[in-house]
Amino acid sequence: MKAYQPKVDPKTLRKVIVAAAVGNFVEWFDFAVYGFLATLLTRQFFPNGDPAIALMKTFAVFAVAFAFRPLGGVFFGVVGDRVGRKKTLALTILIMAGATTVIGFLPTYASVGMLAPLLLAIVRCVQGFSAGGEYAGACAYLMEHAPKHQRARYGSFLPVSTFLSFASAAVVASGLDAVLSPEAMSNWGWRIPFIAAAPIGLVGLYLRTRLGETPSFAAVEHDHDLAHAPLRETLKTQAGAIVRLGAFVSVTALSFYTFTTYFATYLQVVGHLSRANALLVTVFALVFAAAICPLAGLYSDAVGRRKTVFTACAILIAAVYPSFSLGGSGDFRSAIAGACMLALGAVLSGVVTAALLSEIFPTRTRYTASAITYNLAYTIFGGTAPLVATWLIESTGNSISPAYYLIAISLLALVGGLSLPETSRISLDDPPHEGVPERVAARGLQDAPHNSV
Numbered sequence: 001m002k003a004y005q006p007k008v009d010p011k012t013l014r015k016v017i018v019a020a021a022v023g024n025f026v027e028w029f030d031f032a033v034y035g036f037l038a039t040l041l042t043r044q045f046f047p048n049g050d051p052a053i054a055l056m057k058t059f060a061v062f063a064v065a066f067a068f069r070p071l072g073g074v075f076f077g078v079v080g081d082r083v084g085r086k087k088t089l090a091l092t093i094l095i096m097a098g099a100t101t102v103i104g105f106l107p108t109y110a111s112v113g114m115l116a117p118l119l120l121a122i123v124r125c126v127q128g129f130s131a132g133g134e135y136a137g138a139c140a141y142l143m144e145h146a147p148k149h150q151r152a153r154y155g156s157f158l159p160v161s162t163f164l165s166f167a168s169a170a171v172v173a174s175g176l177d178a179v180l181s182p183e184a185m186s187n188w189g190w191r192i193p194f195i196a197a198a199p200i201g202l203v204g205l206y207l208r209t210r211l212g213e214t215p216s217f218a219a220v221e222h223d224h225d226l227a228h229a230p231l232r233e234t235l236k237t238q239a240g241a242i243v244r245l246g247a248f249v250s251v252t253a254l255s256f257y258t259f260t261t262y263f264a265t266y267l268q269v270v271g272h273l274s275r276a277n278a279l280l281v282t283v284f285a286l287v288f289a290a291a292i293c294p295l296a297g298l299y300s301d302a303v304g305r306r307k308t309v310f311t312a313c314a315i316l317i318a319a320v321y322p323s324f325s326l327g328g329s330g331d332f333r334s335a336i337a338g339a340c341m342l343a344l345g346a347v348l349s350g351v352v353t354a355a356l357l358s359e360i361f362p363t364r365t366r367y368t369a370s371a372i373t374y375n376l377a378y379t380i381f382g383g384t385a386p387l388v389a390t391w392l393i394e395s396t397g398n399s400i401s402p403a404y405y406l407i408a409i410s411l412l413a414l415v416g417g418l419s420l421p422e423t424s425r426i427s428l429d430d431p432p433h434e435g436v437p438e439r440v441a442a443r444g445l446q447d448a449p450h451n452s453v
Contacts (some may be wrong), residue, residue, distance in 0.1 A: 012211075016145045017154060019211055020138040021161035022204035023093040026197055027131045028162050030100040032169030033193040034062055034124075035261060040190045044108040045117045061121050065128030066383035073371030074231060076133020080367030081230035084217055085141040088133060088367070090208045095130035097201020099123050104194030136357055136371035143358035144214035144366075148427050149301060152308075155354040156297030159347065160290045166260050167286035169193065174279055216363045216428050230368040234361075238369045241360050246373045247416020248309060251409050252353045253382030255316055255346040258406060260286065262386040263327060263342060267335050270328040270399045277332055285339035289347050296351040304424040305359070308352040309417030316345030316410045324403040349413070359423035366428075381409065 034041070042051070042058045080088035102123050109116040138158055146154040172193050180189040213221075220226060227233045234242075260282075267278040300308040319341040326338030357370040389402035 013145055013154065015207065015211055016142055017157045019204065019207035020089075020142045021157050022200065022207060023089060023096070023134055024138050024158050025161040025165045025168075026093060026097050026100065026201050026204060027134045028165040029169050029200075030096070030103075030127060030194070030197060031062075031065070031131075032166045032260070033173065036169055036173040037190050037193070038062070040186060041120075043186060044110075044190065045120050047109050057117070061117070061124050063383055064121055065124045065131065066379045068125050068128035069132040069375040069379055070372070072129035072132020073136065073375035074132075074368070075129070076137060077234075077368030077371035078230045080133065080137050080140070080371075081227050081365055084213050084221070085137055085144070085367065086208065086211060086213050089137050089141055090205060092130045092133045092137065093201055093204045093208060096127060096134060097197045097204070099126040099130065100194055100197035101201070104191040104197075132375050133371060136374045137367055139354050139357045140366050140370060141214055143355065144216040144363075144428055148425065151359070152300035152305075152351055152355045152424070153294060153297035155358075156293040156351045158354050159350040160293045162256075162350070163260070163286045163290040163293070163347075167283050167290065170279055170283045170286070172196075174276070216366075219429060220363050225364065227364040227368075230365050234365040234369045234372065238361055238365060241420070242369060242373045244416045244419045245356060245360050246377050248349075248356070248413045248420070249353055249373060249377035250381040250416075251313065251316065251406075251413035252346075252349040253378040253380075254385050254406055254409050255342070255349055257382045257385035258389065258402065259289070259339070259342045259346045262389050262402070263339055265386065266324070266389070266399075266402070267327050267339075270393075271330045271335060273330065273332065273335060278335075281332070281335045281339055284336055285343050288340050289343040292344070292347055293351055296348045299348075300352050300355065301424060304422050305352055305356055306418060306420070306422050308348060309420075310414065312345055312348035312352060313410045313414040313417065315348060317407050319345060320403045320406045320410075321400065324400050328399055345410075356420065356423065358428060359426065360420060363428060 038058050045061075046057045076088055076092055079091075103120065106119050106123070107116055112119075135158070139155060142155055142158065143151050176185060176189050176192060212218075263285075264278045264282045267273045267281060268275060271278075273281070296308075299311075303311075323338040323341040326334040326341070329335070329338075353374075357374060358366055361369040388405060392401040392405055393399055395401075
């Protein structure tokens with residue numbers, strides 16, 4: 001019997017893309033702004049003692065958010081598989097935008113002493129917790145609306161919003177530096193990017209509350225086939241798929257943070273570019289990355305997921321060494337070329353990951369399983385990327401050593417990714433996934449409604 005494949009009109013699909021992308025933009029904009037304004041935040045919340053130690057404390061608070069992402073992924077994943085994607089994503093963007101805005105109003109160390117960094121850490125924990133349910137849920141929401149032969153193409157707009165959020169954060173940070181005096185920036189200017197999350201988040205919330213539930217989840221709900229214990233069912237039936245997909249997502253996380261966060265530092269420390277020039281290289285490369293995301297989606301839909309996995313890993317392995325060499329040369333144009341080379345593999349792996357997160361797991365546990373996979377990989381390999389890269393250079397004395405680390409993880413990702421089934425042409429209501437009980441799959445295909453929800 002032919003699998004149920006709902007039809008979604010283009011107008012609704014465009015609204016779904018915007019609603020999913022806005023929340024993703026808010027999530028990554030906050031993480032990027034925090035990193036770009038780290039030195040200013042250090043003076044506001046950790047002003048005493050050694051400046052280097054104070055900066056480390058600032059980044060430690062940054063890292064706390066990553067520690068809470070897996071917990072948020074489990075919580076919101078279970079909620080999303082029980083009550084629906086729409087309501088859960090409305091909740092995540094509300095919490096995330098609200099917490100980001102609160103940072104803009106926090107009292108500083110000069111006002112309340114040690115309470116200031118404590119409040120900052122608490123708010124960052126809330127941000128990380130809510131962010132844990134955002135990306136995987138946005139992927140599921142978008143993929144469950146998209147035509148099965150164009151999922152990577154439409155899903156590519158989530159990485160677009162990610163790269164544009166980093167570029168926007170860099171532009172905002174440098175723009176404020178340019179138009180405000182150091183005193184004004186220190187007193188109140190640093191608050192502006194965080195407060196700006198409020199109107200963006202409200203727009204995203206409005207868009208998400210006006211859209212309906214996804215056809216795939218609505219069909220499962222209609223059949224009274226919701227998972228009663230999504231976490232337990234996920235761990236029982238999807239553990240193997242989580243490990244294999246997680247192995248591939250590890251290189252997505254590492255290449256993303258190497259490209260978006262660490263490489264700008266590398267340009268300054270090894271290439272001796274000025275902070276302004278390194279930031280300009282980063283913005284240029286981020287815009288380039290956003291521009292090629294839809295092309296990567298078209299490629300993945302044309303050749304399939306397994307070939308895309310192979311291509312992404314092959315590009316990273318081949319390009320990472322020359323990209324680091326060009327970045328460390330000290331030449332501005334060479335640095336741009338190196339950053340763009342690194343972007344190619346990061347974009348391709350990110351785009352295929354967005355599709356695989358939904359295609360590998362069944363509807364009943366899709367939100368939970370994909371959130372666990374994504375957040376664990378990003379916490380272990382993404383959040384630690386700048387730290388590991390810095391440690392490798394310090395330990396080995398070799399400025400190219402982070403490239404070897406990325407090559408090693410690319411090989412791990414290649415093994416994990418190629419062990420996954422080809423999913424580019426399946427319906428998300430089909431049972432192509434390892435561990436999906438046959439009786440559940442058969443019932444879903446037999447009872448699925450034949451009209452669009």
